[in-house]
Amino acid sequence: MAEFRISSDDRQVDLRRLATALAESQGWAREDVSIWDNRQGEVIVTIDDALLRRPDADPLHRPRHTPHAVHEACELLRREDTSLRGVDFAYLKDESARFFSAGWTLADLQHALGHRPDGVAWERGPEYRGSGWLAHRLSAWKTPDGDIRPSQSQESAQLRVIGRAGLPMHIGLPQDTELSERPVASPAVARSAADDARRLIRQNTRTTTDTLAHRDRTSAHITRPDERPDHP
Secondary structure (H helix, E strand, O other): OEEEEEOOOOOOOOHHHHHHHHHHHOOOOHHHEEEEEOOOOOEEEEEOHHHHOOOOOOOOOOOOOOHHHHHHHHHHHHHHOHHHOOOOHHHHHHHHHHHHHOOOOHHHHHHHHHEOOOOOEOOOOOOOOOHHHHHHHHHOOEOOOOOEOOOHHHHHHHHHHHHHHOOOOOOOOOOOOOHHHOOOOOHHHHHHHHHHHHHHHHHHOOOOHHHHHHHHHHHHOOOOHHHOOOOO
C-alpha cells in the first residue's frame, strides 16, 4: 500500500478535489483510491500496490518506433524464423522498420512472413530462405506503389469498428430493403465503436513536435460561426 498526504495553508484550496484530480491524472479509477481527511487538516491518499505496478506491454503487440525497439524485434524475428537465417541483419532492419512505421506490430510481421494476405501459408523449406525470399514475402503486403498495406491486426480492428457501429445504409444491402430491416447501431454501441476508432488512430499515428506545432497553427486559424466578422 502506498500513501501520500496533501496539505495547504490556504483554507480556500479544496484538498479532496485536488487529490481526486491527481489520482485521475494517473489513470486510477476513483473507486480504486482511498481519499480521506485526518485531524491535522490533511488529505491522505492511499493506493493499492497493484495500481502502481503497470504490466509490461506485450512484446508481440506493442508499437516499435525507436531504433532500439526495431533492433530488438528483428533479433527476435531472426531467432524464431529459420527462413531469415542468412539474411543481412541491416537489410532486415531496414525492411522491418518500414512496416513498424506503418503501425505494424511484431505479431503482424510474423504473420506476414508466414502467410499471404489471403491467409494461405507461405512455402517452407531450405530453398525458401534468404534476402530474396524475404523481399518476395513482404512485397505481397505492399501496394503496387510500394505503400504498406494494413496489417492483420489493423484490418481486424477496422472490421470490429464497422461491425460494432452497424453497416452504413448503402453498403452491402439491396436497394429495395425496407428501412426497418436495415441494421442500425444503438447510441451505446456507436460510442464504443468511436472509442475503438480513436484508439486505432492513436496506435497507428506517431505524435511528434511537428504534428503538435501544426495542430496549434491550425487551431489558431479556425474561425467559428460566432467569431466571423460581420460583413456590410
